[in-house]
Amino acid sequence: MSDSVDPMNPTEPLGQLQKPATAIPSMAQVSRERKPAASTVLQKIRASHPRASRIPDAVFAVIILLSAISVFAIVVLVAWELIDKSRMSLHQFGISFFYGHDWDPVAGSFGAMPFIYGTLVSSFLALLLAVPASVGVAVYITEMCPQRLRAIISFLVELLAAIPSVIYGLWGIFVLAPLLREYVEPFLARTLGWTGFFSGPMYGLGMLAAGIIMAIMVVPIIASITREVLTAVPQNQREAVLALGATRWEMIRMGVLRNARIGIVGGIILGLGRALGETMAVTMVIGNRPEVAKSLFAPGYTMASVIANEFTEATGDLYLSALVEIGLALFLVTLIVNALARLLVWSITRGSPGRSHA
Amino acid sequence: MPDPVHISGTQEVGWFRRAADYLATGFVALAAVLVIVPLLAIFAYLVLKGVGSINISFLTQTPKPPGEAGGGMANAIVGTGLILAVSSLIGVPLGIGSGIYLAEYGRNRFGDLVRFTADVLNGVPSIVIGIAVYSLVVIPQKHFSAFSGGVALGIMMIPTVARATEEMLLMVPNVVREAAYGLGIPKWRTTLSISLRTASAGVITGCMLAFARVAGETAPLLFTAFGNQFWNLKLNQPTAALSLQVFTYAISPYDDWHKQAWAGALILIVLIVGAVAAVRITTSRGMMKGA
Numbered sequence: 001m002s003d004s005v006d007p008m009n010p011t012e013p014l015g016q017l018q019k020p021a022t023a024i025p026s027m028a029q030v031s032r033e034r035k036p037a038a039s040t041v042l043q044k045i046r047a048s049h050p051r052a053s054r055i056p057d058a059v060f061a062v063i064i065l066l067s068a069i070s071v072f073a074i075v076v077l078v079a080w081e082l083i084d085k086s087r088m089s090l091h092q093f094g095i096s097f098f099y100g101h102d103w104d105p106v107a108g109s110f111g112a113m114p115f116i117y118g119t120l121v122s123s124f125l126a127l128l129l130a131v132p133a134s135v136g137v138a139v140y141i142t143e144m145c146p147q148r149l150r151a152i153i154s155f156l157v158e159l160l161a162a163i164p165s166v167i168y169g170l171w172g173i174f175v176l177a178p179l180l181r182e183y184v185e186p187f188l189a190r191t192l193g194w195t196g197f198f199s200g201p202m203y204g205l206g207m208l209a210a211g212i213i214m215a216i217m218v219v220p221i222i223a224s225i226t227r228e229v230l231t232a233v234p235q236n237q238r239e240a241v242l243a244l245g246a247t248r249w250e251m252i253r254m255g256v257l258r259n260a261r262i263g264i265v266g267g268i269i270l271g272l273g274r275a276l277g278e279t280m281a282v283t284m285v286i287g288n289r290p291e292v293a294k295s296l297f298a299p300g301y302t303m304a305s306v307i308a309n310e311f312t313e314a315t316g317d318l319y320l321s322a323l324v325e326i327g328l329a330l331f332l333v334t335l336i337v338n339a340l341a342r343l344l345v346w347s348i349t350r351g352s353p354g355r356s357h358a
Numbered sequence: 359m360p361d362p363v364h365i366s367g368t369q370e371v372g373w374f375r376r377a378a379d380y381l382a383t384g385f386v387a388l389a390a391v392l393v394i395v396p397l398l399a400i401f402a403y404l405v406l407k408g409v410g411s412i413n414i415s416f417l418t419q420t421p422k423p424p425g426e427a428g429g430g431m432a433n434a435i436v437g438t439g440l441i442l443a444v445s446s447l448i449g450v451p452l453g454i455g456s457g458i459y460l461a462e463y464g465r466n467r468f469g470d471l472v473r474f475t476a477d478v479l480n481g482v483p484s485i486v487i488g489i490a491v492y493s494l495v496v497i498p499q500k501h502f503s504a505f506s507g508g509v510a511l512g513i514m515m516i517p518t519v520a521r522a523t524e525e526m527l528l529m530v531p532n533v534v535r536e537a538a539y540g541l542g543i544p545k546w547r548t549t550l551s552i553s554l555r556t557a558s559a560g561v562i563t564g565c566m567l568a569f570a571r572v573a574g575e576t577a578p579l580l581f582t583a584f585g586n587q588f589w590n591l592k593l594n595q596p597t598a599a600l601s602l603q604v605f606t607y608a609i610s611p612y613d614d615w616h617k618q619a620w621a622g623a624l625i626l627i628v629l630i631v632g633a634v635a636a637v638r639i640t641t642s643r644g645m646m647k648g649a
Binding site (some may be wrong): 074085136162 | 605
């Protein structure tokens with residue numbers, strides 16, 4: 001830095017004029033340059049070592065680089081395999097694959113509309129139920145809960161994420177579905193039957209059961225992200241609102257939730273990503289019938305569960321190819337959804353010191 | 359000019375605002391209860407229905423043909439162990455390796471790309487991983503196999519392990535590395551014996567969480583490990599897994615199989631919650647300072 005020409009922007013006379021004659025670097029410059037300076041010293045030290053000790057370093061760097069490349073390669077390979085194996089179906093049906101209603105393996109005609117509909121409706125239903133509950137529990141943990149309960153409740157919510165999907169499915173079949181059939185669905189049909197969403201025969205197994213099970217499964221995802229984002233809201237925001245005479249709820253609403261809303265939306269989208277790809281629990285409770293019905297009591301089918309049910313039994317290349325194309329669509333949708341969510345969550349929690357983990 | 363007493367904070371809060379506060383508090387507490395209840399219900403049912411069906415024959419025998427009482431899931435328990443061993447052998451080294459890259463070498467464009475792809479991989483539905491592994495491993499091998507199941511689960515472990523390793527390594531102060539370099543220790547040795555060692559508690563936590571996450575996975579195993587009603591210890595043969603067996607039994611029409619499904623699920627959850635709780639206990643004892 002003692003050179004008379006600034007290495008960063010050598011052709012900027014104004015900058016030159018403003019600097020003192022000895023060109024003492026500003027504080028910002030010092031902090032920016034400390035790291036490279038340290039590493040050049042390290043490089044010199046390492047360079048002064050005998051050649052033999054640099055070979056293992058290079059080998060190690062290559063091994064580490066290879067394992068990093070493998071992560072990238074796996075994603076590319078997955079995408080490539082999905083595109084390659086679904087090529088036949090892509091050529092045969094084109095875009096009509098996604099709005100065709102007819103899923104008839106025997107006749108060789110494949111339209112994914114019932115599955116897309118089932119995936120969207122069940123995921124939407126799950127979010128409708130899960131969002132208030134998970135934002136509520138996150139607010140409870142960060143803002144209201146007594147210190148002693150906090151660890152216990154966040155552990156329990158975390159545990160909810162650790163339960164395998166197949167166990168949710170088991171519980172759904174033998175506990176939730178009978179409960180819905182005997183009590184909840186008759187009640188809904190009596191009170192809200194006129195809307196058309198709650199009518200028809202009550203099996204217990206169906207879209208409603210899938211939505212509820214999935215809601216329980218995405219709660220921990222949305223709750224943990226929301227909690228992380230709420231923790232990232234600076235304490236003085238809360239204090240400022242309280243100092244203006246706000247009640248606790250007004251403080252939470254104006255001081256906390258409003259600041260954290262982008263991150264919460266990110267968490268919700270992340271939950272959506274999980275819901276869209278959820279397979280086993282849904283396969284076990286949704287009823288697996290490829291039809292588009294308005295009533296939530298009716299059985300449905302989702303993209304993930306049709307793959308789970310029919311992939312090993314698919315006879316014929318076109319059938320298999322159509323199933324892989326559904327997988328490809330699922331891959332692309334979850335990719336977009338996740339990228340979007342990460343972007344939103346990052347924009348909130350980036351640079352916050354008190355990041356909490358699960 | 360208003361009376362100073364009336365604009366100070368001691369003024370009474372209006373009934374509407376107070377009601378809103380109570381209402382919101384009530385709603386938030388209710389949400390907490392609503393979230394906890396299903397969890398307790400699931401555990402209660404698992405224990406109630408599962409414990410009665412766990413006995414010696416369940417733990418030592420293979421499944422009986424449908425309709426015949428008795429039999430067990432011994433082969434599935436061993437099969438799950440086999441598949442998880444393969445997946446850990448794949449997921450842990452690759453995950454730790456790419457975590458080291460991200461923390462120690464990856465402060466650049468390619469590092470950002472790897473970080474992003476790890477997040478993408480984390481979000482890919484497990485069934486899609488299953489399809490990919492089916493066409494990458496099962497088709498060339500011409501067999502459903504324990505190995506392919508392990509590959510599928512191993513791939514799913516990588517992002518969790520990688521991100522945990524990265525975060526833990528970044529917490530190791532740079533001074534420690536500089537001290538090591540100052541002593542003339544080469545970078546690879548510094549990374550492995552000093553940085554990674556310092557971060558080991560956190561890295562192990564990450565590995566256990568990844569393990570717990572894939573231990574109960576079913577969807578990718580449907581068309582990789584496939585399941586098996588008999589003993590199999592070969593890596594290149596179809597293999598039973600607890601989660602697969604629970605699924606098959608749960609959707610079967612036989613009462614006896616339903617009971618066994620609950621028992622299998624109980625064993626699975628004990629395995630997973632055991633792993634998570636072990637992590638919790640070690641972290642809360644301060645072994646992972648600053649995490």
